[in-house]
Amino acid sequence: MSAGGTSTDGTSVGGLLARRLLQLPLIVLAVYTVTFLLAWSIPGNPLENPEGRRPPAEIAEAMQKQYKLDDPVAFYFDYLGKASGVSWALGKHPVPFDLGPSLKQPDWSVNEILGTGLPVSISLGLAAMLIALSIGLVAGTIGGLRPGTTPDYLTQLLAIVGISLPSFVIGSAILMFFAVKLRAPAIGWGGETVFESLVRASFPAFTLSLPFAAYISRLVRFGMIEEMSSDYIRTARAKGLPRWKVALKHALRNAFLPVLSYLGPATAVALTGSFVVEKVFAVPGVGQHFVDGVLGKDITLVMGVVLVYSTLMVVLNLAVDVLYRFVDPRLG
Amino acid sequence: MRLLLPFLLLVAALVATIALDRPLPPADLVVIERSDCYTLDPQRMSYQHELRRARVIYETLVNLRASDCTIVPGVAERWESSDDGRTWTFHLRDDARWSNGDPVTSRDFAYAWRRALLPDTAADYSALFFEIKGGRAFFEKRKALLKAFAEKAKNGEANSGDLEQLQRDTMLAFEEGVGIKTPDDRTLVVHLETPLAYFLDICAFPPFAPVHRDTVERFVSIDPKTGGYVQRHGWTKPGEIVTNGAYTPTVWRYKRDMRLERNPHYWNPDAVMADSIECRTIENPNTGVLAFESGAADWLTDLGPEYKTEMLAERRAYLERFRADVDAGLARGADLDDVVGALPPPGEGERRDVRGFNAFGTDFFSFNCRKTLPGEKFNPFHDARVRRAFALAVDKQQLIDRVTRLGERVSSTLVPPGSIEGYPLVEGLGFDPARAREELKAAGYEDRDGDGVVENERGERFPTVDILYSTASPRYQNLALAMRDMWKRELRVAAECRGKDSKLYKEDLKKGNFMIARGGWYGDYGDPTTWLDLQRSDNGNNDRGYSNPKLDAMLNAARVETDATKRLALLAECELWLFNEEVPLLPICNYVTVYMYDPSRLDGMSGHPRLEQDLSILNRRAPANAAEGAGARNPSEGSR
Numbered sequence: 012m013s014a015g016g017t018s019t020d021g022t023s024v025g026g027l028l029a030r031r032l033l034q035l036p037l038i039v040l041a042v043y044t045v046t047f048l049l050a051w052s053i054p055g056n057p058l059e060n061p062e063g064r065r066p067p068a069e070i071a072e073a074m075q076k077q078y079k080l081d082d083p084v085a086f087y088f089d090y091l092g093k094a095s096g097v098s099w100a101l102g103k104h105p106v107p108f109d110l111g112p113s114l115k116q117p118d119w120s121v122n123e124i125l126g127t128g129l130p131v132s133i134s135l136g137l138a139a140m141l142i143a144l145s146i147g148l149v150a151g152t153i154g155g156l157r158p159g160t161t162p163d164y165l166t167q168l169l170a171i172v173g174i175s176l177p178s179f180v181i182g183s184a185i186l187m188f189f190a191v192k193l194r195a196p197a198i199g200w201g202g203e204t205v206f207e208s209l210v211r212a213s214f215p216a217f218t219l220s221l222p223f224a225a226y227i228s229r230l231v232r233f234g235m236i237e238e239m240s241s242d243y244i245r246t247a248r249a250k251g252l253p254r255w256k257v258a259l260k261h262a263l264r265n266a267f268l269p270v271l272s273y274l275g276p277a278t279a280v281a282l283t284g285s286f287v288v289e290k291v292f293a294v295p296g297v298g299q300h301f302v303d304g305v306l307g308k309d310i311t312l313v314m315g316v317v318l319v320y321s322t323l324m325v326v327l328n329l330a331v332d333v334l335y336r337f338v339d340p341r342l343g
Numbered sequence: 344m345r346l347l348l349p350f351l352l353l354v355a356a357l358v359a360t361i362a363l364d365r366p367l368p369p370a371d372l373v374v375i376e377r378s379d380c381y382t383l384d385p386q387r388m389s390y391q392h393e394l395r396r397a398r399v400i401y402e403t404l405v406n407l408r409a410s411d412c413t414i415v416p417g418v419a420e421r422w423e424s425s426d427d428g429r430t431w432t433f434h435l436r437d438d439a440r441w442s443n444g445d446p447v448t449s450r451d452f453a454y455a456w457r458r459a460l461l462p463d464t465a466a467d468y469s470a471l472f473f474e475i476k477g478g479r480a481f482f483e484k485r486k487a488l489l490k491a492f493a494e495k496a497k498n499g500e501a502n503s504g505d506l507e508q509l510q511r512d513t514m515l516a517f518e519e520g521v522g523i524k525t526p527d528d529r530t531l532v533v534h535l536e537t538p539l540a541y542f543l544d545i546c547a548f549p550p551f552a553p554v555h556r557d558t559v560e561r562f563v564s565i566d567p568k569t570g571g572y573v574q575r576h577g578w579t580k581p582g583e584i585v586t587n588g589a590y591t592p593t594v595w596r597y598k599r600d601m602r603l604e605r606n607p608h609y610w611n612p613d614a615v616m617a618d619s620i621e622c623r624t625i626e627n628p629n630t631g632v633l634a635f636e637s638g639a640a641d642w643l644t645d646l647g648p649e650y651k652t653e654m655l656a657e658r659r660a661y662l663e664r665f666r667a668d669v670d671a672g673l674a675r676g677a678d679l680d681d682v683v684g685a686l687p688p689p690g691e692g693e694r695r696d697v698r699g700f701n702a703f704g705t706d707f708f709s710f711n712c713r714k715t716l717p718g719e720k721f722n723p724f725h726d727a728r729v730r731r732a733f734a735l736a737v738d739k740q741q742l743i744d745r746v747t748r749l750g751e752r753v754s755s756t757l758v759p760p761g762s763i764e765g766y767p768l769v770e771g772l773g774f775d776p777a778r779a780r781e782e783l784k785a786a787g788y789e790d791r792d793g794d795g796v797v798e799n800e801r802g803e804r805f806p807t808v809d810i811l812y813s814t815a816s817p818r819y820q821n822l823a824l825a826m827r828d829m830w831k832r833e834l835r836v837a838a839e840c841r842g843k844d845s846k847l848y849k850e851d852l853k854k855g856n857f858m859i860a861r862g863g864w865y866g867d868y869g870d871p872t873t874w875l876d877l878q879r880s881d882n883g884n885n886d887r888g889y890s891n892p893k894l895d896a897m898l899n900a901a902r903v904e905t906d907a908t909k910r911l912a913l914l915a916e917c918e919l920w921l922f923n924e925e926v927p928l929l930p931i932c933n934y935v936t937v938y939m940y941d942p943s944r945l946d947g948m949s950g951h952p953r954l955e956q957d958l959s960i961l962n963r964r965a966p967a968n969a970a971e972g973a974g975a976r977n978p979s980e981g982s983r
Contacts (some may be wrong), residue, residue: 055846134360190637293625294600
């Protein structure tokens, strides 16, 4: 499990929250430092067009100065102060949490880029998790209730396909069929109605959800098999409760717990790891900005994305832990 | 049921985020680009797709008409130049308006051009502004002023008075020293350093567009530590941006889409076709093609490399079937798109919605002309005879037929034929392996011991040729490998290819760490100097390190020639000499740009060799006849 797995030391929710929120800046600072070292060591000059003409030497020099690219140490502290809001708190900078100007896109600050991309990536990630949960729970329950039967084999086969086929293959196939043959809205993002937006989002979300759905279905299947053979279920069955009621009301509830703790890190991965799906479906999320940022050595953009995502990751894991205690009072 | 809670949370969050996304009504014209604009600041832009969009957002003094690349009036309704060609006077039209209703004045131009000349702006094309009298001196002066102030500020001696003095000195230097004068709001006088035959063409180049001073100034502040202007770019965003061209951006979602709507105050609304244009960004070339195929766009500006060869073959098959009709139409003098658009729809294995154009760009490989390689290593390519030998040994037609496979036009010089009015066709070296071996022999290299590799008279082998290419596209790897084999076969030299990621490749180019390297150039303006200046000793893009006073002198002589015909003749002579004697680079072919658009549905695409497209004249065609009524289907309806 991830850093946000289950804590069983019996502290209160409040204590958990306080401890995690204190850890947050330390984790993010470590991530920031490592990313900074990696980003700075990417060879090349972010202010130069990889293809095409270059500006006069005096212009290149002026740009270097403008972005403090001539001094890594100054850049490190300057950026950290502005991004964390410390400079703002000290009255040295007009705005808090300023992730800087993008080096490649002079018209856009990193805050603006994240502001347009993040809602899209979050929607896509949430939709994917929703689909993954639906598929995973249904498939896992079917398989777990009747292990070794044809429905079980079928769902397991689907799970293997979902895990092993790369998303750009599935995505391209979906596009070929739905967008080109059926002319369904599948490329891009948004639409004139909420319905159209949902339809358009469903194709990339489905593609993104498959590996998660597969993993969840396996978790649920194992959980169901184990729970269905446990004593309390046998007692309930002996009391004459119908099989479906026992399965759904009692067994599934316990079989679902491992899924819940998987959900935090999985959602974080769905948010951050969706760049392939974003590229294939032309979804304007953060993933493509991040990849382009790394390729173009757009240091401020890379640092900004990493800072926001690492914060998001810690917060999501925390949210799942809180939720976990709510669903399973034994931990509370 | 507590189990449902995570689900409910997810659904609520999802619906909320999606409902918050603002919908847009369908546009009259939908264009798909491979990348978004990095900036809408005309003084800072340098990419082709940015310049194309800037041409309809901003209007320059004069316009470049896309169909034939002639200069037509823009903000200036008339202009005249002095007899010596050094002074130009532009008379601005009365009714030119910014999108907020303000009149466009000569001061807007002076302000924009001053921005381009300030080192604070770091404009990519500032070198073009150095043609204006006192331009470079002003740039240097401002730099010196800033440096002096920064020194003072560092020692804590600078006060607000110094800061004001710095700005005053800058303004004074501009007003007194730079040849940009505004006698009144309707008149702009420009003094040049030397006569410039193509000055009007440059005036039509988007970096020379005006900006709305009050809007830009709201986003400029002065850094008290350096004294420099800090320019934030909030003013380029919809809601803030004020433009004087045919369109104004109303929505811009980065790397997603930009929506252009008519500028209500544009003086020439009848020349503008679509009321609204949607420019979508789809980075993945595969998805771009699928989006076009699904009917979501009128024009895909850059077809992915995977499809080009096959799709162009399907177009050829289609045109072959109707060869007689096409020939008859062209003989009538009709436009190819009009003819093709009126033909019956393509059948299986045919298509007409793709078209390759020869671009205003030349693909070449650079020879390293420096005396030595890094580390004082011997560089055989310093010798022009060796360069000629290597150029003569390449069979370019074979490279086109077997390697690039886009039917490009082979070139032996830099300037694409037919792209510049009045400039003659100049031929460089062709494929001649026998002469290639003679040139190499004259340079002292022949196979003396019969081991299949050439040696000099001391018996030293020809150094292994280091061929550098960028791995961004397989094209250059394939070209490098094919040429390596040609040189091995024809010249008996050992050669090795070295592929590098585009950033590292660029570094090596700059350091001169190569013998032969992939190059390429697109022209900026309609004059041979946009190509030939590349070989000047002091040119920042002279990756070859080629330096020859004779060439610089020839180009300078052409510069001061005021007779246009004589001037072009001098330049042609220069190019002829350059590519028959000196050969600092090995031209391969002119680039081919492949568009996807259906000529039966879209009108207004220009086939002029400079390949400037004007978004404001692109127009959906009315349905040809009822039977083919689906022909003009609104593309955005198809995607609904």
